[in-house]
Amino acid sequence: MRREKAVHMQQNIRITSHVTIVLTLLTALTVMLLAGFMWLASAKVDDLALIRQKGYVEQGLDEQVKAVQHELESVTVWNDAVLLVAKDDHPWIADNIGTWMHKYFSHDRTYLFNERDELVFAMRDGEDITALTFLDDERAAAALREDIRAMLHKRIAVGDSNSPVLAEIFAEKILSIAGRPAVVSARPVVPSSDQVSLDAGKEFIVVAVRFLDASAVEKIARYARIETLHFTADAAESTAAIPVIATDGSTLGYMAWQPIRPGLMLIEQIAPVGFAGIIVAMGVVIFLGRGLRKTTLDLSESRLALMRHRDQLEESVRLRTAEIERQREELDRLLAQERHVNALQRQFVTMASHEFRTPLAIIDAAAQRLSRTKTNQTPEYVEEKSAQIRAAVLRMVDLMESILSAGRLETGKTTLKPERLSLAEIIESCCARQMDVRKSHRIHRDLSHLPQTILADRTTIEQVFTNLLSNAVKYAPQAPDIHIRTSTKNGMSYVSIQDAGIGMDAEDLPKLFQPYYRARSATGIAGTGIGLNLVKQIVDLHGGSISVESVLGRGTTFTVALPNKGPLANLIKRAA
Amino acid sequence: MITVLCIDDEADIRQLIVEELTDAGFATLEAANGQEGLEAILSYWPDIVICDISMPVMDGHQLLAEIQMNHAELFNIPFILLSALTDKDNVLTGLRAGAADYLTKPIDFDLLLAKLAGCIARLENDRAVGRAL
DSSP states (O other), X not given: OHHHHHHHHHHHHXXXXXXXXXXXXXXXXXXXXXXXXXXXXXXXXXXXXXXXXXXXXXXXXXXXXXXXXHHHHHHHTOHHHHHHHHHHOHHHHIIIIIIHHHHHHOOSEEEEEOTTOOEEEEEETTEEOTTSOOOHHHHHHHHHHHHHXXXXXXXXXXXXXXXXXXXXXXXXXXXXXXXXXXXXXXXXXXXXXXXXXXXXXXXXXXXXXXXXXXXXXXXXXXXXXXXXXXXXXXXXTTSEEEEEEOXXXXXEEEEEEOOOOHHHHHHXXXXXXHHHXXXXXXXXXXHHHHHHHHHHHHHHHHHHHHHHHHHHHHHHHHHHHHHHHHHHHHHHHHHHHHHHHHHHHHHHXXXXXXXXXXXXXXXXXXXXXXXXXXXXXXXXXXXXXXXXXXXXXXXXXXXXXXXXXXXXXXXXXXXXXXXXXXXXXXXHHHXXXXXXXXXXXXXXXXXXXXXXXXXXXXXXXXXXXXXXXXXXXXXXXXXXXXXXXXXXXXXXXXXXXXXXXOOOOGGGGGXXXXXXXXXXXXXXXXXXXXXXXXXXXXXXXXXXXXXXXXXXXXEEEEEEEEETTOSOHHHHHHHO | OOEEEEEOSOHHHHXXXXXXXXXXXXXXXXXXXXXXXXXXXXXXXXXEEEEOSSOSSSOHHHHHHHXXXXXXXXXTSOEEEEESOOOXXXXXXXXHTTOSEEEESSOOHHHHHHHHHHHHHHHHHHHHHHHHO
């Protein structure tokens, strides 16, 4: 039973552990799912961001390309001033077109050609190079001058007023100069404001160059807000890039940058917090699991304690019930015993009344006879009647004496007065008295094996043998021979009294010495049932013993054993 | 002469009753217990039986029952129960079993003789009727 409970508790704990594990796994799974979602979301955000970044960079590049033309236009609107000054003062043009364009618009190179296509001014990276050699790469830029001339000639030939005005004519190209990507823009510059279309073919032409890998990159970067933007000939795969495509279609290089990843950045920013959160969540789950386990343990313990308590309770109830049952049985037994004793006592009262009435009847009848036969009374007759009366009185006295003795013994008031006495003498006198009363029986006795004297109480010992002898006579009405045999052994004197009377059933023997008990075979024979009980008590008080053998219809033998040296001191004391 | 059987286990009582009855002019028979009594009744057919109850071998009640069951021809012999048992149970048992009367010890001889006289009167009446028939 108890092992089952332990197993039960283990199962509970195991279930609790499983719950904890499942909760932990669920938490972990949730966290992983969230992380995955966040990752996907951030990748998507990053993709969108990259597309937007590319758009900004492209727009920036486009602005830079277009800006050159607009800037050139904003310079060349001063046509008159430029041309006037150009006639008289050459350095001033250089300052205005070259220095200004370099300083304010960051044009890297500027070339001014006159109507005869002679280079009248050139500036390279802020340096006046008019007198210096015209570089080969610069010839590529100068090629735009030819395009402008072609457009101007075409306009003059047509003579159409709808043809573009001089200010609208321009040529622009993206090409490689000295291996660097550059925007080259060319415009005609009219010699006079009031001779816009009169002196066709007399226009000056200005060509401006801006490299896209220098200050332009910074401007694009500012525009697109990408700090890492730079120009590179070969774009690495890891970086974001858009190509810079020349007018002739060839790729000059790439505008490249480290892509900005807001999603990734967000994840990086919240990652520590997220990790901390996960750890806290796991901690909470495990803590709760432990708590649950502890609670389960406590519950299991409580339940076990409860079951133990219940078992103990059941056990104690069972014990108490058994105890009550035992007491009830004891009470029943005592009650039955009490009833039995009561029945025996009632029987005794009836018997005693009968036993007293019988000698009284003899006395009364004898007295009546004496009074009724006054006429022919002989002395012998009177003698006979008085003998009958005396015998009856003696019988009554004996009866009374035995009842009183029984009462005294019962209340413990009997005091033995041990004295040296001859057992043979006492038995002899008892026999004489018995044969005097009952002349029908003969008592054959052999008293020679008894010791000279033993130590015993005379009165009670006489009672013992009187009772036993009168019993032998009483219960053997048809068998007149009674035998008394004696012996001495181990300091004890044995006297057995044998009759050949009615005997008794073996079932009666164990109860024979109980007070008021009478054997069933004694029915109809006068007796009170106290004699044998009295005998046994007296013999016991003397430290002796009495035993009985009997066969129904064949006779009974009582054997009395008395210690020669008298009752033991403690027995005397007890009796006293 | 009327014959009376006296059944009692006490020899003294038996003797005293017999003496009294003899003086009163009855013929008497004696028996020491129920068994002997039954044999005497069957052998001598007494006119009246005086019977004790407490006796060894066969007591008064048993004797009455025996006669009632197995010796119906003896049933008209008057039985006077004479016992030291004075309780009502014994009286009723005896009378129901057919006893003519129940006397208790000690014995009042006048009473006993009166009862016997009553029984004899009835007997003689019965016999007279029987002869007339």
